[in-house]
Amino acid sequence: xxxxxxxxxxxxxxxxxxxxxxxxxxxxxxxxxxxxxxxxxxxxxxxxxxxxxxxxxxxxxxxxxxxxxxxxxxxxxxxxxxxxxxxxxxxxxxxxxxxxxxxxxxxxxxxxxxxxxxxxxxxxxxxxxxxxxxxxxxxxxxxxxxxxxxxxxxxxxxxxxxxxxxxxxxxxxxxxxxxxxxxxxxxxxxxxxxxxxxxxxxxxxxxxxxxxxxxxxxxxxxxxxxxxxxxxxxxxxxxxxxxxxxxxxxxxxxxxxxxxxxxxxxxxxxxxxxxxxxxxxxxxxxxxxxxxxxxxxxxxxxxxxxxxxxxxxxxxxxxxxxxxxxxxxxxxxxxxxxxxxxxxxxxxxxxxxxxxxxxxxxxxxxxxxxxxxxxxxxxxxxxxxxxxxxxxxxxxxxxxxxxxxxxxxxxxxxxxxxxxxxxxxxxxxxxxxxxxxxxxxxxxxxxxxxxxxxxxxxxxxxxxxxxxxxxxxxxxxxxxxxxxxxxxxxxxxxxxxxxxxxxxxxxxxxxxxxxxxxxxxxxxxxxxxxxxxxxx
Amino acid sequence: xxxxxxxxxxxxxxxxxxxxxxxxxxxxxxxxxxxxxxxxxxxxxxxxxxxxxxxxxxxxxxxxxx
Numbered sequence: 001x002x003x004x005x006x007x008x009x010x011x012x013x014x015x016x017x018x019x020x021x022x023x024x025x026x027x028x029x030x031x032x033x034x035x036x037x038x039x040x041x042x043x044x045x046x047x048x049x050x051x052x053x054x055x056x057x058x059x060x061x062x063x064x065x066x067x068x069x070x071x072x073x074x075x076x077x078x079x080x081x082x083x084x085x086x087x088x089x090x091x092x093x094x095x096x097x098x099x100x101x102x103x104x105x106x107x108x109x110x111x112x113x114x115x116x117x118x119x120x121x122x123x124x125x126x127x128x129x130x131x132x133x134x135x136x137x138x139x140x141x142x143x144x145x146x147x148x149x150x151x152x153x154x155x156x157x158x159x160x161x162x163x164x165x166x167x168x169x170x171x172x173x174x175x176x177x178x179x180x181x182x183x184x185x186x187x188x189x190x191x192x193x194x195x196x197x198x199x200x201x202x203x204x205x206x207x208x209x210x211x212x213x214x215x216x217x218x219x220x221x222x223x224x225x226x227x228x229x230x231x232x233x234x235x236x237x238x239x240x241x242x243x244x245x246x247x248x249x250x251x252x253x254x255x256x257x258x259x260x261x262x263x264x265x266x267x268x269x270x271x272x273x274x275x276x277x278x279x280x281x282x283x284x285x286x287x288x289x290x291x292x293x294x295x296x297x298x299x300x301x302x303x304x305x306x307x308x309x310x311x312x313x314x315x316x317x318x319x320x321x322x323x324x325x326x327x328x329x330x331x332x333x334x335x336x337x338x339x340x341x342x343x344x345x346x347x348x349x350x351x352x353x354x355x356x357x358x359x360x361x362x363x364x365x366x367x368x369x370x371x372x373x374x375x376x377x378x379x380x381x382x383x384x385x386x387x388x389x390x391x392x393x394x395x396x397x398x399x400x401x402x403x404x405x406x407x408x409x410x411x412x413x414x415x416x417x418x419x420x421x422x423x424x425x426x427x428x429x430x431x432x433x434x435x436x437x438x439x440x441x442x443x444x445x446x447x448x449x450x451x452x453x454x455x456x457x458x459x460x461x462x463x464x465x466x467x468x469x470x471x472x473x474x475x476x477x478x479x480x481x482x483x484x485x486x487x488x489x490x491x492x493x494x495x496x497x498x499x500x501x502x503x504x505x506x507x508x509x510x511x512x513x514x515x516x517x518x519x520x521x522x523x524x525x526x527x528x529x530x531x532x533x534x535x536x
Numbered sequence: 537x538x539x540x541x542x543x544x545x546x547x548x549x550x551x552x553x554x555x556x557x558x559x560x561x562x563x564x565x566x567x568x569x570x571x572x573x574x575x576x577x578x579x580x581x582x583x584x585x586x587x588x589x590x591x592x593x594x595x596x597x598x599x600x601x602x
Binding site: 088089090091093097099100115143144148149213216217218 | 547548549550551554555582583584586589590592593
């Protein structure tokens with residue numbers, strides 16, 4: 001393999017060019033029949049077209065988010081992130097966190113993130129980048145607070161930006177220490193910062209934060225909440241003044257801040273936040289968090305979605321696809337490959353070939369263009385039907401914007417709403433995998449049904465007879481006819497058929513084959529996301 | 537007098553080691569340990585013991601005589 005040997009003793013800059021492949025998008029990659037969408041491949045790239053599909057965004061801002069899987073919903077089908085857990089200390093105690101089980105901002109309590117030194121972290125990132133050409137972001141999110149460990153955090157960023165300058169650097173914090181580190185953040189070119197802001201009213205803060213550590217002592221009660229609020233606001237303002245893209249994470253805690261989050265949204269909007277991510281509180285008694293032990297529950301999917309609806313259109317873009325991944329997560333969408341990158345297996349001198357990453361991006365630029373055109377066609381097809389109905393669809397996908405997961409293997413479904421106004425992501429729904437190597441886990445099936453109770457239609461690449469029957473009995477339509485097709489055209493096709501959509505061709509209203517929606521041809525190139533490699 | 541860390545409860549977050557003004561805290565067998573000969577309970581440095589103030593686990597960083 002053509003590798004560039006990277007050793008810590010003489011880290012060199014690895015030249016890896018990024019971004020909007022133009023001519024290379026067509027000249028490189030697949031020879032097996034490329035799709036010819038309207039306009040042809042050479043005239044526009046996926047990136048430029050996607051910018052056009054987000055006219056509300058400054059093109060320069062678009063360039064900064066188009067390959068960040070958290071900041072761009074489109075990007076999250078194609079790009080992976082890695083978190084490195086180099087920041088174990090924390091300066092704030094939240095009622096939803098038990099350090100034995102990691103922060104409940106994260107979705108897999110019960111398994112503690114492995115701590116890494118900065119040197120271990122950079123080797124891990126290089127190793128991960130060599131195996132995952134779709135890796136585009138490296139973030140420091142914990143397991144404590146990134147800015148409560150500034151030495152480790154900035155040393156890690158320094159090593160990574162030297163070794164892999166094409167990777168975006170991303171940092172997550174509770175904001176308490178943030179005002180002290182603005183200049184350093186700017187100097188490192190950290191373009192994306194997330195602040196967790198759960199309240200802008202200190203009184204509500206007292207219900208969430210029992211204490212914090214600041215200025216060499218522990219603060220409690222109202223004074224602590226006031227200090228935190230003031231520091232979060234100051235930090236947010238300073239970052240947006242510096243042109244840094246700020247995402248605000250808010251944990252939705254029913255009965256505590258659910259009615260208050262619109263005020264949080266207004267306050268962060270005023271101070272220039274780019275994205276608002278409202279996440280559900282995760283609260284299980286087994287985690288031993290103060291909230292869980294006190295019986296505080298998390299929100300239902302309906303409660304979460306309805307709050308998100310209230311906040312959308314208020315002026316701060318809303319993130320709907322957050323997976324609440326752990327401080328050591330690696331991968332795309334809801335899947336974490338961290339088990340495949342255990343600390344003891346990190347090579348001492350990982351090799352990295354920038355060519356794989358460049359080829360992947362060239363391939364993706366083309367796929368994105370085709371996918372975008374297919375989506376536009378699908379939305380036009382639905383609008384043309386002129387019916388006043390809406391469909392809520394659950395899709396099993398592992399990336400690439402395609403229906404490419406067997407029902408039995410799904411860890412999550414992406415839920416979409418389709419109506420005259422378009423096709424929109426509602427959010428991910430996690431489920432326990434049904435298939436247990438030849439037989440099914442019936443409990444999981446029932447839980448999946450409960451998770452999808454508000455869904456009309458489920459799109460999968462395959463499904464066994466038994467679960468199909470159960471789903472249909474529960475009133476869900478199940479379709480596997482669109483296996484490996486793009487998501488939105490499949491939704492449009494089923495929309496046309498509504499509840500008559502089934503696998504026998506010609507039943508009910510004639511359904512356009514997905515490849516023919518609005519004359520957009522399907523793309524022949526398959527990206528095998530199962531192996532996390534682009535194979536053209 | 538000194539502070540001590542209850543080993544079974546320690547999550548190895550290292551916050552105490554960072555805040556200790558006398559370098560009394562170090563890692564042993566994966567958890568943090570306070571050297572009672574070096575610990576001054578932050579007397580002369582701060583109004584309250586830093587390690588106990590920052591420790592995220594209740595009843596874990598406590599006076600040794602307790």
